[in-house]
Amino acid sequence: MTIPTLRINKPFSFILLVPAFCLNSLACTGQIRAVSSDNLLRSRLDSLVDNSVQRYFQDKKAVGLSIALVQDGKPYFYNYGETKAGNGQRPDNKTIYEIGSMTKSFTGIILARAILDKKINLEDDIRKYLKGSFPNLSYKGTPIHIKDLANHTSRITRIFPNMWERPTYDSLNPLSNYSRQLLYEGLRQMKMDTLPGKIHSYSNMAVALLGAILEDAYGQDYFSLVSKNILKPYHMRDTRIEIASLPASRVGWPHNAQRQSVPLWDLGEVPAMGALRSTTADLVNYIKANNAETNPAIRLSHQRTFGTDLEGMALNWFIHSSSKGYRILEHGGGTGGSRSSLDCFPQLNAGLVILTNSLANRNDLEKELVNILVELAKDPE
Numbered sequence: 001m002t003i004p005t006l007r008i009n010k011p012f013s014f015i016l017l018v019p020a021f022c023l024n025s026l027a028c029t030g031q032i033r034a035v036s037s038d039n040l041l042r043s044r045l046d047s048l049v050d051n052s053v054q055r056y057f058q059d060k061k062a063v064g065l066s067i068a069l070v071q072d073g074k075p076y077f078y079n080y081g082e083t084k085a086g087n088g089q090r091p092d093n094k095t096i097y098e099i100g101s102m103t104k105s106f107t108g109i110i111l112a113r114a115i116l117d118k119k120i121n122l123e124d125d126i127r128k129y130l131k132g133s134f135p136n137l138s139y140k141g142t143p144i145h146i147k148d149l150a151n152h153t154s155r156i157t158r159i160f161p162n163m164w165e166r167p168t169y170d171s172l173n174p175l176s177n178y179s180r181q182l183l184y185e186g187l188r189q190m191k192m193d194t195l196p197g198k199i200h201s202y203s204n205m206a207v208a209l210l211g212a213i214l215e216d217a218y219g220q221d222y223f224s225l226v227s228k229n230i231l232k233p234y235h236m237r238d239t240r241i242e243i244a245s246l247p248a249s250r251v252g253w254p255h256n257a258q259r260q261s262v263p264l265w266d267l268g269e270v271p272a273m274g275a276l277r278s279t280t281a282d283l284v285n286y287i288k289a290n291n292a293e294t295n296p297a298i299r300l301s302h303q304r305t306f307g308t309d310l311e312g313m314a315l316n317w318f319i320h321s322s323s324k325g326y327r328i329l330e331h332g333g334g335t336g337g338s339r340s341s342l343d344c345f346p347q348l349n350a351g352l353v354i355l356t357n358s359l360a361n362r363n364d365l366e367k368e369l370v371n372i373l374v375e376l377a378k379d380p381e
Helices: 044-056 100-116 146-150 180-189 204-218 222-231 280-292 296-301 363-376
Strands: 005-009 014-019 033-036 064-071 074-081 311-313 318-321 327-334 339-345 350-356
Touching: 044 064, 044 074, 044 363, 064 280, 064 363, 074 280, 100 146, 100 204, 100 222, 100 296, 100 327, 100 339, 146 204, 180 204, 204 222, 222 280, 280 296, 280 339, 280 350, 339 363, 350 363
Parallel strands: none
Antiparallel strands: 005 014, 014 033, 033 074, 064 074, 064 350, 311 318, 318 327, 327 339, 339 350
16 A cells, blocks of 8 residues: 655755655654755656655665656756765765666677677677586587577576685675686586576576676777777766775765665676666766667667567667557666666667665666656657
8 A cells, every 4th residue: 555645845955755644643753754856846757757756765775866867868867865874965967876787788789799890609609719618508419609698598597606605705795706717617517407598597697708708709808898889989987897996975885775885796807797887977878879779789789689579688688668669678787785777768769777775676666767758758750
C-alpha cells in the first residue's frame, strides 16, 4: 500500500517526505526526512520526475541520487540527497559515482572497434586469443566464441570461486588484487555444462576475459582504449577509473544498507567488467553518441547477437522494447554501495541515466522515468 504524502518544497532547498496521517501525531517523531533537491518544479517534466524521486526516497537506504534525462536531444539534470550520509553536500551533474557494470557497454563498443579493425572476429574460438591449453572451454566440440563473451551466452560462471577462496579476499572490496593470472586459473578450473551460445546467463568473468583479450589485441590497457575511442571523442572528461587525485567533494561515496560509507571497488586487472566511474554530465554525451549511431563501432555494438528485438542482447547492450514499441538500449550496474542505470532511445533521441551512492532499489524509479520519456516524446516521423 502506498502511503499518501504531502510535500513542502523550496527551489534549491529541501523536500520533506511526510506521511499525511502523521502531521498531527507525536507518534510520527523521526519519520520526517529532509532531502536536499535542486529540482525547480517549473515544468511538467520536473514534477513527474520529482514524484518518482519522492517514492524512491521512501527507501531508508537512499543517500544521494543524480538523474539526467535527454528529451528530444535536450538534457535535464536533477540531483537529490547527499554525496555522503550526513555531510550536507548535495550532488550535482559533475559528481563522480561508481557505474559498475554499465562499464560493460563501453567494452562492447571497444569490441566492435576491434572487429572493424580486423583484430578480432566475433565467430572466433576464444582460445585463439589465449596462451596455453584450455581443452575445457568447449562442449561436445563446440567452442566458446567471442560473441558469446559479449552477449552472456558463454556459460562461463558469473564469478570464479577463486575470487573469494584466495587469502587476500576482502568482502568489502572483492576484486582488489584479483589478477589476470587468477582470471586464467579460474578459467582453467571451469567446466562447461552445455552448449555455448544457446542460453543467456550473465557473467562478469566472461566480460573480464573479453577485456583482457582486447588489451592483448591492441597492446594497450583498457582505460587507454576507452579513452581513445569513446571518452575523448565525446568530451567525457570526468569519466575515469582512478579518482584518488580528486578532492573528496567530487565523489558520490558508496554506502551499505545501513547508510554507512563503504570502500569504492578496485577492479585493477579486470576493469572491463565494471571499473569506470562517471557523472551524469558525461553520460548525457554518451547517450547522445549512442542515439546518433554515427560512429561505426557504436552502431555495430548495437546489432543484436542473441534473442529477439523485443528482448535480446547486442555487444554488451541489453535490447528491450518500450510500451509503444520503441527500441531501448540499456545497461545498469551495481557495486558494494552504488547503483546505476542507463537507457538509450535512438528513435526518440532520448535517454536517461540514474546514478546513486546507496543500495536503495532504483528499479521502479528507472521504469517510471522510462515511461515518462516515452509518454512525453514526440512521435518520430
